[in-house]
Structures are given as structure tokens and as C-alpha cells.
Amino acid sequence: MDKDELVLGFDDTFVPMGFKDENGEYTGFDIDLAKEMEKKLGKKIVFQPIDWSMKETELNNGNIDFIWNGYSVTDERKEKVEFSKEYLNNRQVIITLSDSKINSKEDLNGARVGAQNQSSAVDAIEADGNIVDTFKDSKIVTFETNNEALMDLEAGRLDAVVADEILAKYYINQRGADKYKVLKDDFGKEAYAVGMRKDDKELVEAFNKAFDELVQEGKAGEISKKWFGDNIIAK
Structure with missing residues (x-):
């Protein structure tokens, strides 16, 4: 001082x-x-x-x-x-399209779930028991950027994206909040x-x-x- x-x-x-x-x-x-x-x-x-x-x-x-x-x-x-x-509060959130039938973590059973490659989102999903085994093809679909994952979600090639809430809210705000739904369930909380x-x-x-x-x-x-x-x- x-x-x-x-x-x-x-x-x-x-x-x-x-x-x-x-x-x-x-x-x-x-x-x-x-x-x-x-x-x-x-x-x-x-x-x-x-x-x-x-x-x-x-x-x-x-x-x-x-x-x-x-x-x-x-x-x-x-x-x-x-x-x-x-x-600032942060979570690893689950994002779907606004009209998706996915409303909880359990609904990811059989779903195509995406996340950014080598991100904390991937770490958080993999740390959550055996949930990856319930995804389609028993894997997370990874992308170089969150933006690419959200584009595939919009195009219907994914059912859900898991991402850092801070980044997700920014991208969603830029693209149009009415397109997306952020679930109450998450893959972990942290703070800045x-x-x-x-x-x-x-x-x-x-x-x-x-x-x-x-x-x-x-x-x-x-x-x-x-x-x-x-x-x-x-x-």
C-alpha cells in the first residue's frame, strides 16, 4: 500500500x-x-x-x-x-439446446457429450465415477475449443457440452442465450x-x-x- x-x-x-x-x-x-x-x-x-x-x-x-x-x-x-x-463462482456446467429432453446428469445416458480437449471439464467428467461409460460409445467427444463444441451442439452432432461456466456463459451470451439450456446439475464447483x-x-x-x-x-x-x-x- x-x-x-x-x-x-x-x-x-x-x-x-x-x-x-x-x-x-x-x-x-x-x-x-x-x-x-x-x-x-x-x-x-x-x-x-x-x-x-x-x-x-x-x-x-x-x-x-x-x-x-x-x-x-x-x-x-x-x-x-x-x-x-x-x-466469482465457477462450475463445470452441462449445456444443451433449449428444446433438449436432457434435464439432469442422469439423462446423459446414451448421449453424445462434448468438451474441450485437455480441459478441466474433461478432468471433472472423468473424476465422476464411471459416468463416461454411460455416454454414447463410452467416450467424451473432444474439441480444440469450446466454441467448436458449441457449434457441434447447435448442428445436432452433440447432445450436450460440459464446460467451465465462466467461459460457457460468455459464449452463450455472445451466441444468444435463448438457444441454450444450462442444467442445474454440474460436474463440480470452484471459485476465483x-x-x-x-x-x-x-x-x-x-x-x-x-x-x-x-x-x-x-x-x-x-x-x-x-x-x-x-x-x-x-x-
Whole structure:
């Protein structure tokens, strides 16, 4: 809190949290949220793309002050950083077309289920007992991107897609929410928070206070609706 500028480390390819737009400008949900937090904290926030695999090292070496870009809270990470309060809920959700007869996880029996290759969605499905064995051909149909999976869902080549809710809500909001149905059942929950250094207690407290104010004022919810079509700010 002694510094006039605070450096935010992020992966500038992670749509829709923080990424470069077609003009080369940084944009995204986390970027918009950080710009509002900048006003509350009274500090200039500098956006610094980093090698995401080195994020904790960059933080603890003092090169950045925040790890802030869809950063999931885990027990392993809690040993390395001090987390802010959780600000965004996330699930591995099941997406179907709006007129689909699939309404629960059990209804996936015999269904063609897609997901992004090597994604946490695939990990979550495979960790859920033997459910993959109940899918058509006893396998998950994988794609390079979530966008490709949703295109196959629209074309009728898939019955359901499992994806990170944060990404799914963004794509669904872009394509038209009336086309899709997100089931109540899911393949697991997690949450995003901001990582700071263990000895930056004052910054963590100031951050949490500022974030609470953004929530109470409704600004955080507005940013969520802009990017995801819904308020999924953690309560």
C-alpha cells in the first residue's frame, strides 16, 4: 500500500477474463473489475502479461502485486499466496439446446457429450465415477475449443457440452442465450480469487473492503452481466 502503482499479472489470452482485443487493447471481465478497483484503492493498476506457469514466482519475487486472471482457489496455492475473498463462482456446467429432453446428469445416458480437449471439464467428467461409460460409445467427444463444441451442439452432432461456466456463459451470451439450456446439475464447483503476497496483509484487507463496496453499489454485478449475461459474483 506504500506504492503508487500496483502491477496486475495476467495471461493475456484468457477470454473472457483478460485478453487482447482486435485493437491490441487489454479487455475482459477481470480487466474491467480491476479498473473499478483502481478507483477504490486510489492506486494506478498496471496490466502486465506474464508466463502463467510462473505466476507465483513473479508475485513472490516482487515483479507483480496481484495474480488476477481467473485464478482458482486451491489448497496448494493457499500455501504460496494470500488470497482475497472469492469474487466469482465457477462450475463445470452441462449445456444443451433449449428444446433438449436432457434435464439432469442422469439423462446423459446414451448421449453424445462434448468438451474441450485437455480441459478441466474433461478432468471433472472423468473424476465422476464411471459416468463416461454411460455416454454414447463410452467416450467424451473432444474439441480444440469450446466454441467448436458449441457449434457441434447447435448442428445436432452433440447432445450436450460440459464446460467451465465462466467461459460457457460468455459464449452463450455472445451466441444468444435463448438457444441454450444450462442444467442445474454440474460436474463440480470452484471459485476465483486474487492472489497477493503472504506479507501484504494491508493490501489484502484494502482489496476486500473495496470489493465489498463494488458489490454493494451493484457495479460488480453490472460488469458480470456485461460479460456473462448474468450476475455470477460470489455471494
